[in-house]
Each structure stands twice: as structure tokens, then as C-alpha cells.
Amino acid sequence: MATQQSTRTVEQFMDDPIAFFGESLTHMHSIARNELEELHRQAMGIRFQQHVQSIEMVGKLAGRLGVTELREFNDVVPLMFSHTAFKSYPAALIDNKRFDLMTKWLDKLTSHDLSHVDTEDCKSIDEWIDRLDEQTPLEVITSSGTTGTLSIIPKDKHGAREGMVLWKICLFQTFGHEPTYDELNPAVDVIWPNYAKGKLGHLRIANMIKRGFTGGDESKFHALYPGAIDTDLMFLASKMRAAASRGELDRLVIDPALTARKDEFIAMQARQPEDLDRFFATITEKLRGKRVFMIGTYNLMYDVAKAGLERGIRDVFAKDSAVLTGGGTKGFVLPDNYMDVIHEFLGVDRIQQGYGFSEQSAFHWGCSEGRYHVQPWVIPFILDPDTSEPLPRTGRQTGRAAVYDVLLKAHWGGVISGDEVTIDWDLQCPCGQTTVAFEHDIIRYSEKRGVDDDRITCAATHEVHNEAVEFMKAFES
Amino acid sequence: MSSAYTVPLFLRGEVIVDDLVSFGTRTGAAKFQAPDMARHVHRLPLPSPMAMADLYEVPFDEILDVLEALGNALDFERNMHLQEAYEAALLANPLPPEMLKNSYQILKPLFSRANVLEIADSQVGLEYLNGWVTQRLGDGRELRVRAFGSRVLHIPAGNGGLVSAVTILRSVITRCDTIIKAPSNDPLTAVAIARTLADVAPDHPITKHLAVAYWKGGDVAVEEPLYRPEHIEKIVAWGGFASVKHVTRYIQPGLEMIALDPKRSATIIGHQAFSDDETMREVARCAAVDIGVANQEGCANARVIYAMSGTDAVGIANANRLGEMIYEELTRLPAFISTPPLYPSRELYDHVEASRMTDDWYRVIGGDQREGAIIVSQFDSPVDYSAMLSGRVANIVPVDSIDKVTEAVTAYTQTIGIYPESLKRELRDKLPLFGAQRLTTLGYACSVPIAAPQDAIEPMRRMCKWIVEEACDPDVVTPLWRLGEVSAQA
Numbered sequence: 019m020a021t022q023q024s025t026r027t028v029e030q031f032m033d034d035p036i037a038f039f040g041e042s043l044t045h046m047h048s049i050a051r052n053e054l055e056e057l058h059r060q061a062m063g064i065r066f067q068q069h070v071q072s073i074e075m076v077g078k079l080a081g082r083l084g085v086t087e088l089r090e091f092n093d094v095v096p097l098m099f100s101h102t103a104f105k106s107y108p109a110a111l112i113d114n115k116r117f118d119l120m121t122k123w124l125d126k127l128t129s130h131d132l133s134h135v136d137t138e139d140c141k142s143i144d145e146w147i148d149r150l151d152e153q154t155p156l157e158v159i160t161s162s163g164t165t166g167t168l169s170i171i172p173k174d175k176h177g178a179r180e181g182m183v184l185w186k187i188c189l190f191q192t193f194g195h196e197p198t199y200d201e202l203n204p205a206v207d208v209i210w211p212n213y214a215k216g217k218l219g220h221l222r223i224a225n226m227i228k229r230g231f232t233g234g235d236e237s238k239f240h241a242l243y244p245g246a247i248d249t250d251l252m253f254l255a256s257k258m259r260a261a262a263s264r265g266e267l268d269r270l271v272i273d274p275a276l277t278a279r280k281d282e283f284i285a286m287q288a289r290q291p292e293d294l295d296r297f298f299a300t301i302t303e304k305l306r307g308k309r310v311f312m313i314g315t316y317n318l319m320y321d322v323a324k325a326g327l328e329r330g331i332r333d334v335f336a337k338d339s340a341v342l343t344g345g346g347t348k349g350f351v352l353p354d355n356y357m358d359v360i361h362e363f364l365g366v367d368r369i370q371q372g373y374g375f376s377e378q379s380a381f382h383w384g385c386s387e388g389r390y391h392v393q394p395w396v397i398p399f400i401l402d403p404d405t406s407e408p409l410p411r412t413g414r415q416t417g418r419a420a421v422y423d424v425l426l427k428a429h430w431g432g433v434i435s436g437d438e439v440t441i442d443w444d445l446q447c448p449c450g451q452t453t454v455a456f457e458h459d460i461i462r463y464s465e466k467r468g469v470d471d472d473r474i475t476c477a478a479t480h481e482v483h484n485e486a487v488e489f490m491k492a493f494e495s
Numbered sequence: 496m497s498s499a500y501t502v503p504l505f506l507r508g509e510v511i512v513d514d515l516v517s518f519g520t521r522t523g524a525a526k527f528q529a530p531d532m533a534r535h536v537h538r539l540p541l542p543s544p545m546a547m548a549d550l551y552e553v554p555f556d557e558i559l560d561v562l563e564a565l566g567n568a569l570d571f572e573r574n575m576h577l578q579e580a581y582e583a584a585l586l587a588n589p590l591p592p593e594m595l596k597n598s599y600q601i602l603k604p605l606f607s608r609a610n611v612l613e614i615a616d617s618q619v620g621l622e623y624l625n626g627w628v629t630q631r632l633g634d635g636r637e638l639r640v641r642a643f644g645s646r647v648l649h650i651p652a653g654n655g656g657l658v659s660a661v662t663i664l665r666s667v668i669t670r671c672d673t674i675i676k677a678p679s680n681d682p683l684t685a686v687a688i689a690r691t692l693a694d695v696a697p698d699h700p701i702t703k704h705l706a707v708a709y710w711k712g713g714d715v716a717v718e719e720p721l722y723r724p725e726h727i728e729k730i731v732a733w734g735g736f737a738s739v740k741h742v743t744r745y746i747q748p749g750l751e752m753i754a755l756d757p758k759r760s761a762t763i764i765g766h767q768a769f770s771d772d773e774t775m776r777e778v779a780r781c782a783a784v785d786i787g788v789a790n791q792e793g794c795a796n797a798r799v800i801y802a803m804s805g806t807d808a809v810g811i812a813n814a815n816r817l818g819e820m821i822y823e824e825l826t827r828l829p830a831f832i833s834t835p836p837l838y839p840s841r842e843l844y845d846h847v848e849a850s851r852m853t854d855d856w857y858r859v860i861g862g863d864q865r866e867g868a869i870i871v872s873q874f875d876s877p878v879d880y881s882a883m884l885s886g887r888v889a890n891i892v893p894v895d896s897i898d899k900v901t902e903a904v905t906a907y908t909q910t911i912g913i914y915p916e917s918l919k920r921e922l923r924d925k926l927p928l929f930g931a932q933r934l935t936t937l938g939y940a941c942s943v944p945i946a947a948p949q950d951a952i953e954p955m956r957r958m959c960k961w962i963v964e965e966a967c968d969p970d971v972v973t974p975l976w977r978l979g980e981v982s983a984q985a
Contacts, residue, residue, distance in 0.1 A: 075852050099849075106849035108856050110876045123853070167879050266905050404841055 032061040032424045035395045036183055041202060043191040046394050047451035054453070058397050061424040062088050066097075069430055072129035075103065076430050091397060092408045094422045098432035103127070104169040104377070112168075112253065117146040128172035128428050130155050141275070142250045143168070147217045156428065159222045159376055160249060168253050171376055174428035182230025184380045184393075189311065189340040189370065193385070193451060206231060206340065207238045207305055209312035211322045214241035218249045223313075231311055240300055242322065243293045245286045298329055309336040312364070319343050320356045323363035333365030344372040344381065373456055377433040379425045382456060387447055389455035395425040398454060400441055403463060406434060416440040418463070419456065436462050500583040502529040502682045505689040505707040506538055508698065518679070518711065527583070527682060529709040533716035539706050540726035541646060541672050549700040550644060550670040555615075555625045559608050562667060564695040566606025569688065571599045576690045580656065580683035588653070588680050589838045593830040594789055598655045602688075605660055605945070614946045615668045618955040624668070627964060635971035642959035644670035645728040648721070650712070650742065651685070652733040652755075653678025654792045659685040661945055662731070663692075667701055669958050674727070677709040713741040724749030729958060731755065753957045755950055758794040758909030758932070759882070760785075760940055763900055765918040766803045769813045778914055779820035781938030785912045786889045787825050787833030787867070788941035795910045795933075795941045798884040799877045801900045804893045806875050814893035815858055818871040822860045825867055825887060835866035836886035843888060846880040862888070875899050897922070904929040909950060912940040927951075 030038045039045040049057075066088045069076045079097055080086070088094050107123040117137040125132040135153050140146050143160075150156045155174045190201045208231050210224055224241070232238035254273070312335075314322070319341075326334070341364055353359075360369060372381030373390040382390040392398045399420040400409045409415045419439040423431035440457040447455055504511040514535070515528040532539075541547065571577050577599050584595050604610060615621055619642050622628045627639035647666060651658045659681060666673035675685045685707045693702050710717040721727065722745035731753045732742050739754060746752050762785060768778040785797035802817060804810040825833070850857040850870055857878065862868025867887025870878055875894045884890060894900060904911070908930050913919040914937035923934055932951040933943075948954075969977070 078854075079852060100845040102845040102849035103852065106846075106853040108872075108874070108876055109879045110874075123855070 028057055028060045028064065031057050032065060032395060033427075035425060036180065036187070039394070041187060042197055043187050044193055044195065044197075046187075047193060047391055047453045049394055049452060051452060051454075054394055057394075058091070058424070059089075061395075062091070062094060062397065062422055065424045065431065066094070068427075069129060073430055074126035075099075091399070091411065091422075094397075094432050095399060095401065095406065095408050095420070097430075098406075098420055098422070098434045099377075099430055100434045101169060101377075101436065104171050105167045107167075107170075109167045109257070112143060115141060117149075120146065121150075124150075124158070124170060124172055127430070128156065128174075130172070130174065130428060132156075143253055144217055144249045147249070157222075157226075160218055161376060168249075172429045177379060177426065177428055178226045179230070180425075181380055182226055185230070185342075188372075188381070188383045189342060193449065204231075204309070204311075204340070206309050206311045207240060208232055209301075209305075209310050209335075210239065210241045211312070211314040211318045212241065213243045213245055213247045214239075215246035216249065218247055218252050221247055227311075227313070240297070240305070242297050243286070243290065245289075294325060298326060298331060301326070301334055302331055306334055307336055309339050311340045311342075313342045316343055316356065316360075317352060319360045320352055323360045326363045327359065332362055335364055335366055337365070337367045339364070339366045341366055341369045342372055342381075343369060344374070344384075373460060375433070375435050375437070377429075377431075378421060378423050379431075384458070385447060385449040385451055385455065387449045388458040389447055389449070390458070390460075391447070391449075391451045391453045391455045392421075394453060395423065397422040397424065398441060398456070400439065401434065403438065410443075412443050414440065414442040414444075419460075436464060438463055438466060498526050498528045499586050500527050500579070500683070502527060502583075502677055502709040503686060504530045504532070504535055504709075505686050505693075505705070506535075507704065507706055508693050508702045510690060510693075511535065518709070527587070529682075532708055532710040532714070535708070536710075536717045536721050539674055539708065539721060541704075544646070547644065547646075547670075547672055547704070550672075550704060553670075553700055555621065558667060558670075558701065559611055561692075561696045561699060561701055562606045562611050562664070563608050565688070565692050566603045568691045568695050569599075569602045569606065571596065571602075574687070574691060576683075576687035577602075580681075580687040583683040584656070584681055587682055588655075589836065590655070590789060590792065591830070591834050591837050593834065594832070595656075597831040598657060598789075599684075602656065602660050605657075605664060610945075611664070611668065614664070614955075617946045618665075618948075618953060619669060619959060623959075624670070634973075635968070637966040639964040639966075641962050641964075642669065642956075643962050644672065645958060645960050646672045646674075646726065647729045647731060647958055648674045648676065648727045650676045650730065650732045650734060650738060651678055653680035653682075655789060656681055656684035658733065660688060663688055663705065664945070665955050665958060666705070669955055671958055672704045673706070674721075675705075675707045676712070677707055679709070679711075682709060712738050718745065722750065728960070729753055731954065731958065733757075751957075753952070753954055755952075755954065757907075758950060759798055759907050760795050760910035760912070761900075761903065761908055761931075762797040762800040762912045762937065762940070763897075763918065763922070764800060764802045764804075764817070764914050764937070766805070767915050767918075768802070768817070769804055775813075775817060776820055776824075778937065779817060780824045781914065782817075782889075782912070783821050783824035783828060784832070784938050785940040786821070787828045787887055790833055790836045791885050791887050791889075793941060795943050797912055797940055798889055799881050799903065800889055800891045801903070802891055802893050803895075803897070806893050806895050810893050810895075811873055814891050815871050818858065818860050818869040818891050821889070821891070822867075822869045825869070826861070833867075833887065835864065839865035839886045840883065843880065843883045843885060846878070846883065847888060850878060877903065901925065901929050904931050906930040909933055910935060910940045910943075912937045 070080050071077065083096050085093065085097060104127065107120060111119050117140040121132050121135045121137055132154055135149060137146060137149055140149060147158060150158055155176065156172050157175045157178050158170050158172050160168050160170050186204060190204045191197045208227055213221055214224060215221065228234055228239045371384035374381040378396065380393055382392050384390050400415040400417040401407065401420050402409060403418045409417050416438065419435040419437045421433055438461050441454055443454060498517060501512055501515065511530055514531040516531045517526050517528050519526055568574060569577060581595055581599055585592060588595060615624060623640060623642040627641045630638045632638055649662045651662045662675060663685065677685050689705050689707045692705065696702050718741065722730065724747065727750060729751045730742055732739050733755045734757065739756065742752060762782060764778060768775055782797060782800060788796060802814050804813040844865055847859055847862050847868055847870060851859040856873050858871045858873060860869040860871065869889055869891060871891045872878065872893065875892060877892050878890050881890055904926055910933045911926060911931050912935055913922065916936065919934055926934060
């Protein structure tokens with residue numbers, strides 16, 4: 019492939035990689051290493067200059083560290099955000115419904131201008147997200163954390179659209195083959211083994227997938243549960259757990275509007291068995307043998323597959339269906355043969371695995387060798403897990419995953435993860451893809467630590483609280 | 496990987512290093528070994544409760560003599576056992592060498608005659624420990640009460656050797672039969688003290704009623720045969736959910752738990768602190784000590800500091816100024832009190848750095864080298880990650896009124912350091928209702944008295960069995976059978 023390294027080309031690479039690579043998965047992952055590195059080097063310098071101007075937090079951090087330009091890859095590492103950057107607002111702002119101040123906080127994390135957003139009479143997180151959807155280019159995603167706060171990542175609608183196109187490229191094309199018309203325009207039903215709606219975390223993706231894969235056709239979107247998960251309720255649950263663990267449950271003031279909604283939520287949970295029956299009825303009656311796209315974490319996939327097999331349903335979908343899973347097996351104990359169970363139920367030729375974290379633009383897809391090839395617009399880093407010093411970009415390195423995703427425009431693309439990963443920088447993967455890759459085994463540092471430790475101190479530490487949170491969860495479920 | 500050290504089984508005077516098995520340490524960099532307690536557990540408990548009789552033949556004066564001799568022998572420079580414990584703690588504990596050494600140097604005065612007497616008398620009562628205390632009740636009977644020791648198992652905390660030392664001291668004073676499960680983060684201090692005891696008082700009943708062993712907390716092969724009412728009457732459990740959870744499954748009538756669960760502490764600084772620069776500097780010095788001692792690893796350390804500076808512009812400026820001064824004083828503390836932490840929490844600093852960028856709400860002073868930091872909230876709430884504060888990272892919260900402070904005091908709150916004294920007196924009847932357990936002068940949060948209740952309970956009295964003997968003269972105390980005659984006649 020002839021790519022000329024003029025400025026225009028670099029900008030196309032970083033602003034519209036879909037066009038740059040001619041919508042081809044094969045082109046994306048066949049680019050020569052040195053060529054890609056040069057593109058990376060130029061792109062990171064340009065994106066940094068844009069974001070240092072347009073994102074206040076990035077400008078401030080760069081100013082404090084005295085960074086005025088990025089020349090070498092490692093130059094970006096001190097500027098990387100950890101997950102905490104996206105939840106650094108005081109939780110009291112949400113309690114006090116100061117969504118004007120929340121907007122002001124978020125404004126400093128995005129390149130989009132939020133100064134005109136009207137949040138008057140905004141009474142809940144969900145309402146606030148609706149306002150942002152209506153009045154700005156943003157399409158934020160949220161997730162709940164352990165400290166009783168919610169992270170809010172200012173993704174935008176452009177990125178969501180682009181992301182879905184990229185997903186389709188990776189899902190339906192096969193590396194080494196030029197894309198066919200069918201692969202570029204797949205007609206599928208979507209299977210979503212989760213709640214149909216919600217603004218919390220991955221539920222937000224449901225809408226993006228609906229738009230991206232069915233053109234918004236509700237009849238082609240099949241959710242396991244029809245209801246929506248309420249972000250405010252989830253925020254409350256996370257706050258309650260945090261408060262319980264701090265011994266402060268008796269101090270928690272609960273919004274009466276939420277208390278009322280809690281019953282709805284309980285009723286929704288009670289309806290789950292019926293919903294499950296209806297879901298399987300739909301699958302067997304309407305979707306048997308059809309080509310579908312299904313996405314879910316390992317444990318969700320396994321639960322659905324197991325429930326299906328128990329009902330005597332197997333080999334349900336067309337062989338050329340696209341199935342994507344990943345996300346680790348967070349806190350769930352799955353039997354060794356869980357992938358066999360999933361395969362048996364779905365009956366598809368291949369189940370693809372992806373690795374990513376929500377701050378990035380897309381997943382990194384697993385190859386035939388089980389490695390996750392890094393998408394070409396993402397510059398990967400392996401950091402010392404404790405000090406965040408970058409490890410050499412040669413040989414086999416294991417450490418904390420970090421990326422600079424130059425495709426991201428709405429928010430800063432330099433992010434440090436909580437995952438331990440391995441990259442063999444010198445490896446040419448036998449699968450044929452030229453891009454560097456994360457080795458298959460990935461584990462969260464939080465799951466790795468504290469496994470074998472019985473030390474006791476008299477101070478009430480965060481770990482103690484996490485234990486308490488787990489304890490509370492047992493009572494709630 | 497070779498073993499860095501061995502934690503022997505100290506069995507009532509005998510030191511056993513047989514049947515060694517390996518254990519990992521916290522950092523994973525070193526391993527240690529200890530006798531396989533699944534094979535030795537049957538030797539830990541007393542064969543019969545009658546075997547405690549010898550403790551009651553020892554006069555209290557003799558107990559004082561033995562403890563004093565023990566204290567004198569706990570001289571770090573000369574005591575090989577302590578030096579060994581120190582070497583092990585260097586690998587097993589997050590504290591730096593200067594501080595660990597200091598924690599052994601304070602053991603000697605703990606066992607001094609005067610100190611032991613004060614603790615014994617104030618925390619149980621000498622007369623109850625050494626005989627029957629007589630009292631006449633309203634119905635005319637004579638009541639005599641005596642505090643007996645019980646068969647106690649201790650699961651002490653391991654942050655610093657003092658906890659192990661206090662555990663042994665409390666046990667000896669109360670004439671308990673004592674089994675200590677050594678903590679993995681301070682594996683050898685209890686054994687070192689026990690071995691020193693065996694050196695100064697071989698074959699003495701006090702030595703014969705002490706056992707120290709290590710097994711992994713929750714090991715059913717050890718705990719199930721041991722944690723039974725026929726072997727143990729009380730379990731003193733430090734530590735949080737994980738360690739207490741193992742224990743609670745064995746609690747039943749006849750086996751009681753005394754929980755010294757993990758705590759946090761707070762600080763309240765009155766508006767008087769801001770009256771002039773000199774006062775502010777002095778307050779900052781005291782607060783820095785409360786934060787910094789032993790690198791904030793303890794429960795008594797200051798973490799969230801409420802400053803009644805007010806939240807207007809002047810108030811916030813004052814809080815910021817106080818934060819700067821506290822940071823200066825904190826980083827100036829001598830190495831035996833406080834140093835930059837050896838293992839700063841990465842997760843905490845991820846949050847601190849995020850706060851630093853969120854300067855509408857927080858001002859972060861220091862922390863660039865993870866040496867410790869002061870986060871000054873620019874409004875009246877603590878940081879949402881306050882439970883993570885450690886390694887000399889504290890949060891100053893400016894408030895307008897005391898109500899904001901009481902909101903934050905909970906059952907987890909142990910110590911509250913307060914400035915000035917007048918504010919403390921004002922608050923002392925109110926804060927306990929919210930959960931506070933100890934109010935002290937600012938600067939003394941970590942100078943914890945042993946001769947005082949702990950965590951709102953009296954552990955030593957709880958370790959005793961309170962036995963009653965009564966004498967009833969039928970002519971004075973109307974007996975039930977006569978009561979029957981009286982009512983029959985009526």
C-alpha cells in the first residue's frame with residue numbers, strides 16, 4: 019500500500035483511519051512497522067498540540083510539567099491520565115444536583131465547548147446526560163467505581179459512529195482478504211444479552227450498536243431484558259456500598275425520588291425469569307439460522323449459553339454470524355469449558371475476542387494466535403506497574419498497559435490502565451498481521467494483589483472497605 | 496527461593512523449628528518458613544483448665560519482678576531475638592528501618608514496674624487481680640469478687656512491635672493462659688519477647704503459659720481443632736473483615752470474641768488556630784506529628800483534618816496557608832518519626848494527581864515524589880477517597896460549623912485530635928454519640944496510653960473472668976424457705 023508521509027496523509031491517518039486504510043482490515047494490520055511508527059510520531063505531536071489548546075486539563079498538566087511538544091514516544095507518558103481523571107469531581111456535586119458545576123468540570127476534560135449547556139432544573143444524572151446529548155456533540159459514557167463515584171468519559175457522537183464502523187470492519191472481515199460488498203454492508207440482527215437501555219457504562223453502547231448495525235431498527239435488536247437501568251439508582255447503590263463500608267450508612271441521605279424508583283427496579287429484577295423465557299422464544303422462533311451480531315462479556319455469554327442449552331436449544335445462529343466477547347472474567351468463577359458451552363449454544367464458526375478499556379476508541383481484536391493486535395491508531399506502552407516509568411520498546415515486556423490513542427478527538431487519548439499485559443515488541447506474529455500485539459493473558463492488578471496476604475493492621479484501610487463492600491453485595495443480591 | 500527467615504513455634508518455653516513449611520510475604524520478594532501448625536496444633540492449648548492453678552501461686556510482686564527483668568532484657572542493642580525480629584520486619588513490614596528500630600527501643604519502659612502497676616490498677620484493679628474484693632449488698636449478703644485469667648487466643652495487628660508487646664503485657668497482668676497467632680507483617684516480635692521471657696524466667700509459670708505460633712489466618716486445619724470452648728475461652732481479634740470473618744464462625748457460647756477492629760482517626764482544628772502566624776505554625780507542627788508518626792500506618796494517625804476556618808475567601812486562604820505549613824512541618828520530621836513511605840499507594844496517588852488537576856475544588860501541596868501530600872479541599876467536604884489516605888497524605892477540610900464535622904464522625908472513628916482544649920471540652924459529650932472513642936490534645940493522637948480503655952471497650956477487664964463468691968447469713972438475708980413459711984402463715 020502506498021502511503022505518502024505528507025502532512026495531509028498523517029492527518030487522514032489520525033482523523034479518518036477508515037478512509038486511510040480503505041475500509042480494509044487487512045490494510046490496517048499490514049502496514050510496515052517503521053512506516054506506522056513514523057505516522058505515530060507525527061500524529062502524536064499534532065494531536066497533542068490540538069489538545070493542549072482545546073482541553074484545559076491537558077493544557078494545565080503539560081504546563082505544570084513543562085511539556086511543550088512530543089518528540090519521542092515516551093514523552094507522552096507523564097501526561098497520561100489514570101482512570102481517576104474521569105471521576106475527579108466531588109461526589110457532593112451530584113448529591114446537591116449541581117449539574118451546572120458538573121458541566122463546568124466536564125468542560126475541562128473535553129475539546130468540545132460546553133459553556134452554553136443549560137442544566138436548569140436538571141434533577142438526575144440521567145437527565146443531565148440527556149441534556150448533554152441534546153445540546154452538545156458529546157455522547158458520554160459512565161461507569162461506577164469503588165469509591166462511590168461515577169466516572170464520566172466525554173466521548174462524542176462522531177467517535178461513536180466511527181467506532182461502530184470500525185467494529186464492523188473487524189467483525190465481518192477476515193485478515194488477508196479484501197473486503198467484499200457483503201462484508202462492508204452486513205445485514206444482521208443484534209443479540210444483546212443485557213438490559214435494553216441505560217446510560218450507565220456498557221448499556222450506553224446498546225444504542226450505538228442499534229444505530230450502527232440495524233440503522234435504528236428496533237425489530238432487529240433483541241435484548242435479554244427489555245427494561246432500562248437507571249444511572250441514578252446505580253449511583254445510589256454504589257454510594258450505599260461505599261457508605262456501608264465506611265460505617266456511615268446511618269448518615270446517608272437518600273433522595274426520596276430514588277427510593278420510590280427502587281421498587282420499580284426490584285420489580286424489574288423479579289420479572290427476569292419471564293424475560294429470559296421470552297428471549298429464548300424469540301431466538302428459536304424468529305432467529306434460528308439467521309446471521310446475527312452478538313456481544314457480551316464472557317460471563318454474560320456463558321450464562322445465556324447455559325440457560326439456552328438447559329432449554330435444549332443449541333446451534334442457533336448462522337455459521338457466519340459475528341460474536342464478540344472479552345472483558346475478563348471479573349469476579350466470576352467460570353468452569354474450564356465455558357468457551358465450549360458458548361460455542362455449543364451459538365453454533366457459529368468463530369467467536370472473536372477483544373481487549374480494550376472504555377477510554378479508548380475501539381477494541382483490539384484477538385488473532386488466530388490468540389494475541390490482541392493493537393489497532394494502528396493506538397500507540398501502546400508497557401509501564402512499570404508501580405512507578406509508571408515506561409519499559410523499553412524492545413524484547414518481551416510485562417507491565418501495566420497504557421495507550422496513546424491518537425484517533426480520540428473529544429477527550430485526551432493518553433490513558434494508563436489497571437491491567438497487567440505483555441508485549442513481545444520484536445515478534446512478527448505468525449498470524450500475518452504486522453502490528454504489535456498484547457499477549458492473550460491479561461489480568462487486572464486489583465485482582466492480582468491481595469490474593470495471598472493475611473497481614474493485619476489496626477488502621478481501617480481501603481482494602482478493608484473493599485472486603486466490606488463484597489460483604490454488602492452478598493446481602494443485596 | 497530460599498527462606499529469608501524462620502518463625503519458630505514458641506511452646507510454653509520450648510522453641511520448635513521442626514516440620515517447616517514455606518509462606519510468601521507481602522511483597523512476594525521473600526519467603527519465610529514456620530513449623531507446620533497442622534501437625535503441632537494439638538500441643539498449643541492447655542491440657543486442662545486446672546493447669547492454670549500455678550499462676551495463682553505467683554504473688555503479684557513476683558509478676559512485677561519478672562516483667563521488669565523482661566523489660567531490662569529487651570534492650571535492642573544487646574538482645575539477639577529482637578535484632579532477628581527487626582531483620583524479619585524489614586522484609587515483612589512497610590516501615591523503614593529507622594522507625595522499626597525505634598519501635599523496639601520503646602519496649603523497655605513499657606515493662607517498667609511503675610508502668611505495669613499503673614496499667615494493672617487502672618485497667619483491672621490490683622485488689623481484684625490479687626484477691627477477693629468484699630462488698631455488702633443491700634439485702635445483707637457479703638459479696639466477694641475476683642478477676643481470674645482465662646484461656647485467651649490473640650490475633651494481634653502487625654503494624655509495629657508494640658501491639659505484640661502490649662498483648663503479652665495484658666495477658667501476664669491478668670494471669671491468662673495465652674496463645675498468640677503471630678501476624679505475617681510483624682512475624683517475629685511476639686516470639687522474640689517470648690524467648691527473652693524464657694531467658695530471664697525459665698520454667699516460670701508466666702513462661703509456661705505463653706505460646707506463640709504462625710499459621711496462615713483462616714487455615715481450617717489449625718483453627719478448627721483449636722478454636723473450641725474446651726481449649727479457648729476468648730479470642731482477642733484485631734484486624735478487619737477478612738481476619739474477623741475467619742474467627743466469627745467459631746464463636747459460640749463458651750467462646751467469646753473481643754474485637755479490636757480497624758479504625759480511622761480525625762482531627763478538628765478550631766478557629767482560634769488562625770488568630771496569628773505563630774499559633775498557626777504551632778498548630779501545624781502538632782498536626783504534622785499526628786499525620787506523620789510511623790508514616791500514617793496506624794489507626795490513631797490524623798487523616799481528614801477539619802479546620803473551622805470558615806469557607807469564605809479568607810477562610811479558604813487560611814486553610815491553604817495551614818496546609819502549606821503542615822506540609823513543611825511534615826517533611827521536616829526526623830526519620831525515626833516519619834519518612835517518605837517505602838511503598839506509597841499507587842491508587843491513592845492516582846486520585847491525588849486527579850485532584851491536583853481539579854483545582855476548582857482541591858489544592859494539592861507536595862506529593863510530586865510521593866513523599867506525602869496535603870490536599871486542601873476548597874469547599875466543605877473531604878475527598879471522596881478519604882478512606883485511602885495513607886503514607887503521609889492528609890486532607891484539610893475547611894468548615895463553617897461543627898455540624899459538618901459531626902457528620903463525618905462514625906463508629907469507625909477512633910481518635911480525634913482537637914485544638915484548642917476549650918473546643919475539646921465543648922465537644923466531648925457530643926462526639927461520642929456519633930462514634931468517636933478517644934479525644935486528645937492535638938499532637939498526641941499517636942501517643943496512645945496503654946493505661947486507658949481502647950476503642951471504647953476495656954480489653955483487659957474483658958479478658959478476665961469475673962467470679963463471684965457470696966456469704967449469706969440466714970439471720971440477715973431472708974432465705975427463700977423462710978419466705979415460704981412467712982407466706983404460708985399469712
